[in-house]
Amino acid sequence: MKATVPITVASLKVACSQCNLVELCLPFGMSESEIDRLDELVGARRKIKRQQHLYRAGDPFEAIYAIRAGSFKTDVLLEDGREQVTGFQMTGEMLGLDGISTEAHSCNAIALEDSEVCVIAYGKLEELSRVVEGLQLQFHKVMSREIVRDHGVMTLLGSMRAEERLAAFLLNMSQRFTARGFSPAEFHLRMTREEIGSYLGLKLETVSRAFSKFQDEGLIAVQQKHIRILDIVGLKRLIQHPSSRP
Amino acid sequence: MKATVPITVASLKVACSQCNLVELCLPFGMSESEIDRLDELVGARRKIKRQQHLYRAGDPFEAIYAIRAGSFKTDVLLEDGREQVTGFQMTGEMLGLDGISTEAHSCNAIALEDSEVCVIAYGKLEELSRVVEGLQLQFHKVMSREIVRDHGVMTLLGSMRAEERLAAFLLNMSQRFTARGFSPAEFHLRMTREEIGSYLGLKLETVSRAFSKFQDEGLIAVQQKHIRILDIVGLKRLIQHPSSRP
DNA sequence: ATGGACCGTTGATCCACGTCAACCACGAAA
């Protein structure tokens, strides 16, 4: 049951086994020995400056990326110039899964701040996941989670009103910051109101107004991109018991 | 490089190698010999009557399903009773991928007509895709395609107006019927206006009105669930050059 | 054939959010 995969030792500190994101990233749930094998997977790291593209729609697909530091947005541009943000990604999350289906990326990935990603050659991932069972399962789970997440966004866009959407967004951010060891109640958004609006299917003015309203109601404190959640329960209530719905 | 997987010969006619959906379904792009190996994958078939559930949100995840005949919708129910249809699936398409991530299904799958699915035990799929490379790649592509499709729906929900959404929906249906050897211009919808509305983030009245408007404009002919597309180009134009946008 | 449930259509009205516009806050560059 020994693997015969050639072990190209990757440069020292790149190792998954030494990365503190192990619990969020692809190696999650894998055994120590399995994770050791992963170290050959991450070929290189790549730094992306704020506002720069990691990849663009149409680029040939070669690798997926794990965010090591920083954050990104993914978006789709329509012919007539409209932009739809399809997601925000933070450390430990994967980028590029959309490219597998057609062997070309179907959206743009843009850094929201200076960031760094681990480059995972897709061919290598396929190869290794044939021998490391834990990797195969975890990779499938990562893809599946993306599908579930997208269904959540579809629900939000299809059946919630503006304030519910923003409340859901804030709670989601809070939960993801928490998972990364940051405060659940206080965080810094890396994206603009316009980007939030695009993601939530709203105009930036509507986002801004909803932030102000939440502040007036004592649910949060907003100062530009800095958010403090004062009443988590209140926000949750907003989603479950929409104010005025028959 | 021979596989040591136990070959449990599945009952005769169930075989993928004899299924005319090979070009749409999981075996797409695989070699003859690879497809032969698939036959052990499909453990059984299951018939689902109209309006019955194939699985429900919360059900433990054990298998994914390939639609052999009929069609389905998937939906998510919110606490307060709102329903969001997350997709419509036709023959050859896969169901249940959402369940991998948490090992429980996250949505409901309901037959829109009397249908039949191939049951693909997930454990077996994992096992077999470790030895049959074509299967591994194709499975990843299927999942990735689902992600891309969802991004398309998010774009539709987040940045298109009612008539654009419906036009996009009709063109998508037309394209999928075509891929199955049916007419691109004439087909029978299996879902209600309310289900279409839920999927598109609109109320059923709005869907109905948009259908009528398209008919008045000579783009389509509607008679209940029967649709005839009279002007495909006109529908496409509707999406690319939204009528009244600054 | 006939009654009834469900589905679809259409009209009148309402309101949540988009649009347009003015202004303000902050950070980077000079």
Add this chain to the structure above:
DNA sequence: TTTCGTGGTTGACGTGGATCAACGGTCCAT
């Protein structure tokens, strides 16, 4: 420090689609 540009806030107003309501067609089950 001033200036400039980008991003955020707020107000006034307009509108696309939701809501409410009435009615019509189709398909079953009896």
